[in-house]
Amino acid sequence: MAKLPYINLGCGFHYHNDWTNVDFISSGEGVIAHNLLVGIPFEDNKFEVVYHSHILEHFLKLDGEKLISECYRVLKKGGVLRIAIPDxxxxxxxxxxxxxxxxxxxxxxxxxxxxxxxxxxxxxxxxxxxxxxxxxxxxxxxxxxxxxxxxxxxxxxxxxxxxxxxxxxxxxxxxNPSLLYRIKGKIKDWILKEDVKALAHGQFRFGGEIHQWMYDRFSLGELLKKHNFTDIKVVKFNESSIPQWTKFGLVRLTEK
Known part of the structure; x- marks a missing residue:
């Protein structure tokens, strides 16, 4: 069965097999392993829906901007980007x-x-x-x-x-066991090994558990507008413009 034109980024163990699922480390057969810091591994105008939950705040501010730009790039015109982050x-x-x-x-x-x-x-x-x-x-x-x-x-x-x-x-x-699992074994490829103490600290700081930036409805809205998104709104965990959103079971428990 062909997948829906939907992609779930940084999915951890929260994914649906009808979607394309991507994370830093694969957590199952239906998850593509890819370093999202370097972009989304698909062509322009590929998806009708892009979704990521509790990922953006773990990126440095500049890397977060790159992620949002990438989301826009792979979205079809009129597509939906859904983001869940701490408020x-x-x-x-x-x-x-x-x-x-x-x-x-x-x-x-x-x-x-x-x-x-x-x-x-x-x-x-x-x-x-x-x-x-x-x-x-x-x-x-x-x-x-x-x-x-x-x-x-x-x-x-x-x-x-x-x-x-x-x-x-x-x-x-x-x-957050899924976050720690996802970065294990990959962190050494992303951080310069200057000395043991700095490496250990750097591995933790950039390993996926730390919040690198925080957003509210204004700053996130401004970020989205900067990258050409329109019709921006705040919705509840069980509300979405994504057809049959709740049936996919992708809402993380921390979003409720």
């Missing part, structure tokens, strides 16, 4: 909300403030897998599970079960 605006609003609540000593505000700070900075500055988020989730005394589920969906529930149920350190419990 900097919502994180910033939560920061102010829970900061003010914590200053008033409101119940539960301190724990929500701490998590919001981690959402904002931990994946930018961390130097080990999972960062302080793993340590936060391990600490059951915070009694903040409902808020974590509200912010991060069912995926964080799986993390809770995995982290709390196994006596492993934060380096062996990945905050």
């Amino acid at each position: 900097l605006e919502q994180i910033a609003r939560n920061y102010i909300l829970y900061l003010e609540a914590a200053l008033k000593n409101e119940s539960g505000a301190k724990e929500k403030y701490e998590w919001t700070m981690l959402e904002m900075y931990d994946q930018v500055v961390r130097t080990k897998g999972g960062g302080e988020m793993i340590e936060y989730i391990q600490d059951t005394s915070k009694n903040n599970d409902a808020f974590l589920l509200e912010r991060n969906g069912h995926e964080v529930k799986l993390l809770m079960e995995n982290i709390r149920g196994a006596k492993t350190n934060s380096n062996s419990t990945a905050s």
Whole structure:
């Protein structure tokens, strides 16, 4: 059966066999291995739909611009680009909300403030897998599970079960196992080996787990307009201009 003219970039384990699926490392028979930092490996005007979820923020700002330009190149006229990313605006609003609540000593505000700070900075500055988020989730005394589920969906529930149920350190419990899996074995091809310490740090910084840039609806909209996209809008996880979007099961749990 011929594939749909749809492509899923940086898919990890979230892919549908009716789509063309591409990632840095293949996670299955239906996934093409390709370094997306050098472009999308298809001709111009190839696809009616381009989709990527929680990938753009892991690219340096300039590389992110190149990715968006590539998305436009491979899209047919009138095609749809769907992007899912962390919402900097919502994180910033939560920061102010829970900061003010914590200053008033409101119940539960301190724990929500701490998590919001981690959402904002931990994946930018961390130097080990999972960062302080793993340590936060391990600490059951915070009694903040409902808020974590509200912010991060069912995926964080799986993390809770995995982290709390196994006596492993934060380096062996990945905050995003699919991302770590995807870059393993490839990173040495992308980073200059100047010295052991710099290489180890560089491998982690550019290995796919770190957030290299953040976007809100304005900055992402401006980026899309810069690369000739029109009719830009924010939609919910189950809304899309892509026909029968929900049947493909591609929405990552962190998008809900």
